[in-house]
């Protein structure tokens with residue numbers, strides 16, 4: 608069976624073959640993906656998924672790749688991008704955004720219209736789908752505070768509505784992480800009317816704070832570890848003297864100890880090995896077992 612030929616015949620949308628995952632991850636690392644399909648719309652997505660399921664072909668949804676660490680091996684499952692599912696409408700205080708929308712663009716659009724509640728998201732470089740999956744958040748807020756409902760595909764490829772209470776939002780966790788076959792298609796966010804100038808100022812202050820404290824001029828995937836209860840992962844890594852520690856081209860950032868940065872041509876393995884080294888060292892030195900917030904893909 609020639610999967611790529613079959614998918615091409617179905618005219619699903621954009622197809623890329625043998626693509627370096629450096630292009631599709633914010634770490635700019637990882638091996639080659641055999642095929643990345645970007646369906647034209649939801650119907651084509653469903654058609655593609657039907658074909659993949661019928662033929663027992665494995666697949667994975669790829670958002671903006673800002674929380675993923677791919678191995679350097681060939682990734683032969685089908686990667687699906689939802690970049691064309693990117694409609695975003697705002698009615699009064701209700702924002703509806705497709706899973707492929709950039710979270711930052713949606714948050715900026717709502718904020719410019721004087722809506723408050725998404726300021727926290729203006730520095731998080733994921734998609735709406737990836738942000739719902741991860742329950743992305745910052746500054747004591749997260750998607751769980753604003754998402755009222757999500758349109759999703761379930762195991763049987765039916766479109767269902769999941770309400771906030773069903774989505775089980777917890778710190779960097781949601782329903783989707785325990786239901787890997789569900790796909791987020793669209794999220795509805797309920798915001799509040801606010802003062803445009805105050806919103807703008809808050810976003811600007813936080814942007815400056817990020818620039819001051821995070822190594823944004825190097826590829827990374829944001830925070831590597833979840834903060835343990837009543838403490839900060841960066842503090843624990845710092846007390847272990849690990850800032851600047853390097854494996855290959857992967858380095859524990861000197862600016863923010865909970866970021867690992869790609870200083871040039873880091874492989875997936877460099878990043879993987881450095882994460883495990885930091886985890887083991889912190890466990891040995893402080894007794895705290897840090898939990899990795901980022902997702903390893905294709906390491907089995």
Ligand SMILES: Cc1cc2nc3c(=O)[nH]c(=O)nc-3n(C[C@H](O)[C@H](O)[C@H](O)COP(=O)(O)OP(=O)(O)OC[C@H]3O[C@@H](n4cnc5c(N)ncnc54)[C@H](O)[C@@H]3O)c2cc1C
Nearest residue numbers: 670671672673674733734736737738740743744791828829
């Ligand atoms: C500089 C920088 C700063 C960051 N700051 C923050 C921060 O402040 N707070 C924070 O929480 N995170 C932060 N992150 C991490 C990251 O941006 C978030 O985790 C984001 O939510 C990931 O979204 P994504 O679209 O890139 O998802 P990806 O990394 O592409 O995918 C993550 C997971 O979501 C799944 N997925 C993606 N879309 C869907 C969908 N539609 N349906 C079902 N599953 C889906 C994927 O299969 C994968 O398992 C930062 C990253 C960087 C690089």
